[in-house]
Amino acid sequence: MGFEKFGRKSFTGVTKTSKFVDLLTEGKVEGTVCKKCGAKYFPPRADCASCLSKDMDWFEMPKKGKLETFTVASYAPFGFEKDCPYTMGVVDFGELKLFARLAKELKTEDVKVGMDVTVKTLQYEDGQMSFEITKA
């Protein structure tokens, strides 16, 4: 399975981190960790920027984080128009952060900076795989 299945619409076909999409189908949101120096990355990387190693492993992202910020998009770029409006945000897990859309069922008026959130995987009706931020 290639990386074109990632997200609402992928702009990248081939990457050494395409296992990320396989993990999404298993219900897991994972980053990579360097086997040599232990540096952790999200989004995943195939190469360690700290020690230059290419020996990377996968690890599951934390479950509990706080919503650091968010925005509600009223306009969408080409190819995303039918999803509008949608909310995107950044989760702070402490050591790591994550950017994603917020789950549709979260009402905009209930979304607050600093609220407790978690992350889960998501399959779109056309088979595309993604992950989204939802209430903890």
Add this chain to the structure above:
Amino acid sequence: MAKDVAVIGVGQSSFVRGYEGSIRELAFEAFREAMQDAGITQKDVDASIFCSAPEYDKQRSPAGVLAEYMGLIPQPTFYIETVCSSSSSGVKVAYSMIKAGLHDVVVVLGFQKMSEITSAESQERMGRGADIQWEAPFGTMMPAYYALYAQAYMAKNALTHDDLMNVRIKSGTYGQTNERAVYRKGVKAADFDASNPDARMASPVAWPLRVGDACANADGSSCVILANAEKAKAFSKKPIWILGIGAASEAVNMAARPDFAKGLSVGYGAAAEAYKMAGLTPKDIKVAEVHDCFTIAEIMAYEGLGFAPMGEGKQLIREKATYKEGRIPVNVDGGLLSKGHPIGATGGSQIRTIVLQLRDEAGSMQVPGSPGIGLVHNVGGVGLYGNVTIFGR
């Protein structure tokens, strides 16, 4: 502070929607004005640097094509790109070439013809200036990215929508007097009144940012001609010296960004480097151009540049300190918000404004008191790149 490299000529096309001509003709408008301003001919120029965001151009590798049209062959020509800060990056490279003794006189020409594609296509391309592998699949675009900063910043620092509106009102005050600006109407509070269906700036784009919080796309070009000290003194009665020049970069992915409530790290990094090189402090700056692609970006820039303490940028707009008569006039040419933001041309246009200010030639936009030191803050992408350049007489 060393006076080794000076600006000896500046030019800018009008920033417009739908330029009636090709990119080479658009580029020539700024070039002609800068060359006439410098009073030199093409044989005096040793190299050229062209700057744009290439995803808007149908022409591949535009530097060669444009160098020919400007009459700048067979001299070496280069292409520099850092999205919205391309032309201030071009100036940094030109500065380095001159300082290294490779070339005496270098033309830096920024251009962008954005109108050949639709606004939605344009937003998608701009979104691709961010992380296409991990973020674009969510449907990101420029306003949404800046809105992430705005949301966190407003929550932490008690910045209000009225503060953002007042940045836009200031921009409109000066945009209406700038004959090169794309948006030449004044802006008033009623334009942001969400209860009024006719209010043209109130509707949300990417909450908390509204239509009026965003700059407009435009077609335009800018040109800055730099020279070493010997040539600057020979050619120019009023050379404007580069006193300090700083640049920084930041992680592209939002997941790798530091505290969103603190604004763009590149603003702080580039400013620190430029101040150190110039041996100056924020208090020495008498007029500034900052990268106000969105209203929030101007507030964050106040802090990155040290004009206000972190979290207190709002006080400058509340006290009108950044108006022409204020303590530190900022974007008194209308900024990106009113002047428009033709990506590759923007940095050179900001430099042109500061050069004219320091020469006391800014006309109706002239800051009183004959300012001697000015600053340009130009950001590429969502704080992916940042350039701060300090100029003096």
